Amino acid sequence: MQLAQQQCVHNDEARSPLDEDKRQQLMNEQLSNWQFDKDTGAIFRKFKFKNYYHTMAFVNAVAWIANKQAHHPDLEVSYGHCLVRYTTHDAGNSVCLNDLICAAHIDALENSGNFGPNFQED
Numbered sequence: 001m002q003l004a005q006q007q008c009v010h011n012d013e014a015r016s017p018l019d020e021d022k023r024q025q026l027m028n029e030q031l032s033n034w035q036f037d038k039d040t041g042a043i044f045r046k047f048k049f050k051n052y053y054h055t056m057a058f059v060n061a062v063a064w065i066a067n068k069q070a071h072h073p074d075l076e077v078s079y080g081h082c083l084v085r086y087t088t089h090d091a092g093n094s095v096c097l098n099d100l101i102c103a104a105h106i107d108a109l110e111n112s113g114n115f116g117p118n119f120q121e122d
Contacts, residue, residue: 003030003104008069017094031103041094042087043103052079058109065105071098
């Protein structure tokens with residue numbers, strides 16, 4: 001199941017927290033740049049850019065994905081970087097399949113070349 005090819009669904013099953021093994025498997029296979037925060041129950045990734053303009057272009061692309069998927073991340077935006085954090089509040093701040101789907105859509109921006117040349121390595 002390729003997460004980037006899926007769309008978010010909004011039903012009780014989609015809002016069910018993933019068990020730890022399934023979440024870890026999908027993250028290892030398809031979201032290797034994302035991390036899981038045990039304290040908050042969220043997945044997150046910090047994206048770095050060479051300037052503010054590219055950071056804001058990325059933020060707008062993430063907003064477009066969030067609106068299209070009707071599933072919205074928490075964002076921390078600053079000059080040259082953006083921290084994207086996903087958790088599903090309806091599931092008690094747990095990670096659900098929709099969180100991983102949206103993360104994969106965001107990662108696809110990097111692979112499409114739209115933002116990839118502007119991503120900075122850690």
